[in-house]
Amino acid sequence: xxxxxxxxxxxxxxxxxxxxxxxxxxxxxxxxxxxxxxxxxxxxxxxxxxxxxxxxxxxxxxxxxxxxxxxxxxxxxxxxxxxxxxxxxxxxxxxxxxxxxxxxxxxxxxxxxxxxxxxxxxxxxxxxxxxxxxxxxxxxxxxxxxxxxxxxxxxxxxxxxxxxxxxxxxxxxxxxxxxxxxxxxxxxxxxxxxxxxxxxxxxxxxxxxxxxxxxxxxxxxxxxxxxxxxxxxxxxxxxxxxxxxxxxxxxxxxxxxxxxxxxxxxxxxxxxxxxxxxxxxxxxxxxxxxxxxxxxxxxxxxxxxxxxxxxxxxxxxxxxxxxxxxxxxxxxxxxxxxxxxxxxxxxxxxxxxxxxxxxxxxxxxxxxxxxxxxxxxxxxxxxxxxxxxxxxxxxxxxxxxxxxxxxxxxxxxxxxxxxxxxxxxxxxxxxxxxxxxxxxxxxxxxxxxxxxxxxxxxxxxxxxxxxxxxxxxxxxxxxxxxxxxxxxxxxxxxxxxxxxxxxxxxxxxxxxxxxxxxxxxxxxxxxxxxxxxxxxxxxxxxxxxxxxxxxxxxxxxxxxxxxxxxxxxxxxxxxxxxxxxxxxxxx
Amino acid sequence: xxxxxxxxxxxxxxxxxxxxxxxxxxxxxxxxxxxxxxxxxxxxxxxxxxxxxxxxxxxxxxxxxxxxxxxxxxxxxxxxxxxxxxxxxxxxxxxxxxxxxxxxxxxxxxxxxxxxxxxxxxxxxxxxxxxxxxxxxxxxxxxxxxxxxxxxxxxxxxxxxxxxxxxxxxxx
Numbered sequence: 001x002x003x004x005x006x007x008x009x010x011x012x013x014x015x016x017x018x019x020x021x022x023x024x025x026x027x028x029x030x031x032x033x034x035x036x037x038x039x040x041x042x043x044x045x046x047x048x049x050x051x052x053x054x055x056x057x058x059x060x061x062x063x064x065x066x067x068x069x070x071x072x073x074x075x076x077x078x079x080x081x082x083x084x085x086x087x088x089x090x091x092x093x094x095x096x097x098x099x100x101x102x103x104x105x106x107x108x109x110x111x112x113x114x115x116x117x118x119x120x121x122x123x124x125x126x127x128x129x130x131x132x133x134x135x136x137x138x139x140x141x142x143x144x145x146x147x148x149x150x151x152x153x154x155x156x157x158x159x160x161x162x163x164x165x166x167x168x169x170x171x172x173x174x175x176x177x178x179x180x181x182x183x184x185x186x187x188x189x190x191x192x193x194x195x196x197x198x199x200x201x202x203x204x205x206x207x208x209x210x211x212x213x214x215x216x217x218x219x220x221x222x223x224x225x226x227x228x229x230x231x232x233x234x235x236x237x238x239x240x241x242x243x244x245x246x247x248x249x250x251x252x253x254x255x256x257x258x259x260x261x262x263x264x265x266x267x268x269x270x271x272x273x274x275x276x277x278x279x280x281x282x283x284x285x286x287x288x289x290x291x292x293x294x295x296x297x298x299x300x301x302x303x304x305x306x307x308x309x310x311x312x313x314x315x316x317x318x319x320x321x322x323x324x325x326x327x328x329x330x331x332x333x334x335x336x337x338x339x340x341x342x343x344x345x346x347x348x349x350x351x352x353x354x355x356x357x358x359x360x361x362x363x364x365x366x367x368x369x370x371x372x373x374x375x376x377x378x379x380x381x382x383x384x385x386x387x388x389x390x391x392x393x394x395x396x397x398x399x400x401x402x403x404x405x406x407x408x409x410x411x412x413x414x415x416x417x418x419x420x421x422x423x424x425x426x427x428x429x430x431x432x433x434x435x436x437x438x439x440x441x442x443x444x445x446x447x448x449x450x451x452x453x454x455x456x457x458x459x460x461x462x463x464x465x466x467x468x469x470x471x472x473x474x475x476x477x478x479x480x481x482x483x484x485x486x487x488x489x490x491x492x493x494x495x496x497x498x499x500x501x502x503x504x505x506x507x508x509x510x511x512x513x514x515x516x517x518x519x520x521x522x523x524x525x526x527x528x529x530x531x532x533x534x535x536x537x538x539x540x541x542x543x544x545x546x547x548x549x550x551x552x553x554x555x556x557x558x559x560x561x562x563x564x565x566x567x568x569x570x571x572x573x574x575x576x577x578x579x580x581x582x583x584x585x586x587x
Numbered sequence: 588x589x590x591x592x593x594x595x596x597x598x599x600x601x602x603x604x605x606x607x608x609x610x611x612x613x614x615x616x617x618x619x620x621x622x623x624x625x626x627x628x629x630x631x632x633x634x635x636x637x638x639x640x641x642x643x644x645x646x647x648x649x650x651x652x653x654x655x656x657x658x659x660x661x662x663x664x665x666x667x668x669x670x671x672x673x674x675x676x677x678x679x680x681x682x683x684x685x686x687x688x689x690x691x692x693x694x695x696x697x698x699x700x701x702x703x704x705x706x707x708x709x710x711x712x713x714x715x716x717x718x719x720x721x722x723x724x725x726x727x728x729x730x731x732x733x734x735x736x737x738x739x740x741x742x743x744x745x746x747x748x749x750x751x752x753x754x755x756x757x758x759x
Contacts, residue, residue: 121610126621130665133609150665184606184668310659313652 008137008168009038012101015144017044018177021072023063023439024048025056029076030116031103034168048439048468051460053080055432057087057158058458061096062436065419066394068221070151071436073100078116081162082123086426088158089127093423094244095219097156099147100128106166107135120162129157134164137172145177154187155308156219187307191324196332197340199279199303199320204342206277208352209237212260212289215244215422216282216306216326218415224327225249225415228281231334236349238356240268242283243407244422251411257356258365261289262558263404266364266567267356269556272297273564274355280304282326285316286423287560287586295563305329364556364569365408374525376402376477376548380409380449383475386532392444393417394437398430398454401483401554406449428457431474435461438470445473445536452478452545453502462515465541473535474543476508479550487553492584508545517541560586594650598627599674600681600751601658602759606666607633607641614664615643624649624657628683628726628748640668642759646726646749671759673751681751685729690717691740699739706732717742725749 006014012035016024025048028036039047050056053075060071071091075084081102091098102124105114121133130150132143140163147159203209211232217224225248232239232255239249240260249256258265260272269291272278278300283289285304290296293315302318304311305326312321322329369378380402387393388411395410396419397403403420412418419437421429430448438446448455455476465472477483485500509519518538522531528546535542557568561584567573605611612631619626628646633639647657654672661670673679687708689699696716703710703720706728712719717740722732726749733744753759 122613125610125614126617131610155663182665185665308659308663310656310663312659313655317652 004173005171006174007034007038008134008140008163008170008172009034011137011140011172011174012144012163012168013038013042013045014174015141015177016072019145019148020069021045024072024074025050025059025063025436026074027053027056027076027080029080029103031077031105031165032074032080032168034165035074035101035103035163047074049464050432051463052458053083054086054428055435055458055461055464057084057091057098057100058426058429058432059436059439059461060098060100061087061091061094061429062396062419062433063440064096064098065433066416066437067440068416070097070099070148073098075100076103076116077105077120078118080116081118081120085123085127086424088124088160090421090424090426090429091158092127092129094421095156095215096158097151098158099151099161100158101161101163103168104133104162104164107164108166110164120160124160127158128160131160131162133162134167137167137170140167140172141175146182149182150185154185155216188323189307189325189328191305191322191329191332193332195320195322196329197336199322200333200336200340200342202277202301202303202320203235203237203279203337204340204344206237206344207348208275209235209277209279209344210257210271210275211237211239211249211279211281212242212272212283213239213245213248213281214242214283217245217248218282220282220326222415224330227327227330227334229253231330231337234334234337235344237279238271238353240264240271242289242422243420245283246407246418247412247415248282250413252413259407262291262560263408263554263556265408266362266556266569267359269558269564269567270359271356275300278302280318281330282306284311285314287315290315291558291566292561292563295565297564362569369525372524373549374522374528374546376405376479376552377409378525379475379477379522379528379546379548380405382528383447383449383532384410386529386536387445387447390445392441394419394434394441394444394446396420396430396433396437396446396448398448398450398457399425399427400451400454400485401479401487401552402449402451402454402477404484404554405477410449427454429454431455431458431472432461434472434474435465435470438472439468446471447473447475450474450476451483452476452480452505452508453482459511462511462517462541466516470541471539472541474541475535476543476545477548478505478508478545479548479552480505481550483552484554490553491559508543512541512543515541517543519543519545521545521547523547594652596648596650597654597674598646598648599654599672600679600749601645601647601661602671602673602751603643603645603661603667604669604759605641605643605664606668607639608666611641611666612643614666615645615661618660618664619647619657622656622660624653630748630750644748644750669759671753673753676753678754679751680754681725681749682723683726683729683747683749684721684723685733685744685746686711687720687722687733687736687741688717688743689720689736689740690742692716695739699736702732702735702739708732
């Protein structure tokens with residue numbers, strides 16, 4: 001063998017190292033054995049053995065979102081690949097950079113229904129940003145470098161490399177990452193300056209403006225969040241964030257109106273409804289945000305900054321589209337704003353803030369903690385109070401009521417500290433994601449705010465958490481229901497709680513102990529603080545089982561098919577405003 | 588208005604230049620089926636062997652907002668080099684080819700040949716009781732020809748789908 005010749009497996013590992021990869025999440029199997037053999041004989045890359053492949057992808061997502069780096073997954077062919085599909089789709093919907101290497105049966109067996117064969121590139125085509133099937137070992141290094149470039153640049157997303165076993169064994173030539181651009185793929189980074197000028201002009205003339213920002217700000221990097229904060233403060237405009245955007249603007253800032261959308265605040269949604277200029281930055285007007293499209297912010301001029309051309313004018317027609325990276329566009333916007341000495345009508349702005357303050361006075365997130373039952377909101381609020389002074393706290397969630405309460409009651413000051421499955425809404429996301437975050441930040445406090453139903457979907461990862469001694473904290477709001485399903489059944493289906501009760505739940509304390517973790521439980525409001533304190537003190541993994549009110553619903557709520565100004569603020573509203581039947585067909 | 592439901596639906600011919608690699612057509616078709624867009628016609632063939640490029644011509648229909656989406660979605664596929672809306676971007680010529688098999692005897696057989704002559708269709712194959720005609724033209728012309736052949740013993744049709752190119756000196 002010539003000296004510059006390496007096996008495919010060696011080429012793969014070398015390419016990963018050259019791409020700056022330190023950790024990968026994976027699970028071995030027949031088709032990837034040659035790769036695992038090379039992994040075994042090196043020390044540059046640490047492999048984290050998960051317990052199911054979906055856990056590997058979610059862990060890589062948590063890793064990616066908390067570091068800004070690309071998360072890397074290695075799984076085997078067939079079931080390894082199909083198990084990773086949920087995670088890949090999740091990463092696609094939430095624009096998370098992930099590279100997933102899937103083993104494949106040897107080239108000569110492809111198409112023969114071989115053992116553990118599946119059409120991985122076919123299955124993952126619609127749930128990845130791009131995918132590759134390696135057919136020549138000499139293409140492998142280029143493909144790996146290209147995959148990382150595609151995953152992390154533009155609107156980030158998951159990329160699959162399907163590697164047949166014979167390609168991992170065959171010898172080929174390694175090429176280092178080159179800086180030559182891709183021949184067709186070239187995302188636009190700088191925004192059009194004329195459009196930016198028009199946007200600034202609109203903003204300068206605004207009387208009732210609002211910033212509506214999302215995960216694109218976070219994806220653009222921490223500098224973009226700083227620029228956004230600076231720009232919002234310079235303008236004096238109110239700012240609301242999507243579920244994906246939390247942390248892009250400090251929650252404690254008086255200009256922050258809270259999250260918007262289906263379970264967003266009254267003030268944020270009404271401000272969106274009534275504004276005259278909307279500045280949408282790195283968000284995509286999805287149905288959880290807009291509610292009824294025909295009644296969405298009817299009187300406003302809309303500016304939309306997004307790196308993805310296809311996000312523009314998809315759901316809502318905008319007046320000033322700007323295609324580009326949020327960070328670059330914000331930089332230019334601030335420059336133009338300053339040089340044009342824009343000075344919006346201060347009296348109008350004052351009146352607008354007065355109106356907003358009136359909405360705020362409704363105190364839409366209020367709840368009453370009385371009696372012997374723990375309110376879920378109270379539990380999260382106490383958790384927030386106990387941890388907000390800490391420097392590095394990462395929160396992940398599963399999906400459902402607890403997720404919305406976490407978004408409403410936990411304040412995020414910095415980007416990359418909040419990891420939740422927004423687009424796909426994947427139950428079972430939070431625990432493996434927390435695991436990935438903890439791998440990336442071994443000394444940080446990582447908490448999965450969970451529901452008892454969701455966490456069971458990937459509970460096997462407690463075993464991974466035990467193996468790597470990760471001090472992940474699972475804070476379960478246990479209401480013995482799929483709470484959000486139950487809430488919708490109450491609102492839309494006459495209280496017929498079909499299959500949403502979680503019978504035969506495990507004893508989470510004993511479950512924790514069986515995995516070598518610490519189990520804690522709170523059943524009364526008075527016990528919540530103690531359990532939180534004990535959980536934070538503990539240097540091992542913890543499952544805190546917080547038994548909360550089984551009947552509590554998540555408010556405010558814009559029922560599907562309704563407009564921003566048709567919010568339900570609390571249980572009393574349900575009777576007054578029966579949910580319109582058009583909404584029943586929506587999800 | 589934010590909603591598109593009131594806007595009218597138009598037919599657009601879109602040319603897409605792509606890397607000629609496995610799976611590229613599946614990506615394009617999957618995008619259309621996955622997002623619920625129409626495909627009225629689709630043709631694909633390699634056009635630049637040296638650069639390994641293929642050209643896909645898609646005829647689709649939708650509201651202006653949907654057409655804009657289709658173009659944006661196509662553009663963000665990694666192997667796509669260029670997307671051009673020939674319907675919007677100035678005059679273009681479109682052609683389609685059809686092979687039309689007509690079986691019959693006597694007057695009907697004579698009549699089919701006479702109509703083929705009017706349409707400048709060529710006879711590619713002939714037996715005592717059948718013709719295979721080759722006809723080239725725009726979609727409307729082919730539709731008309733096939734309609735006229737219906738009562739004359741039409742038994743089989745094979746169409747290429749539309750190919751199109753912009754008028755004038757500019758390349759895609």
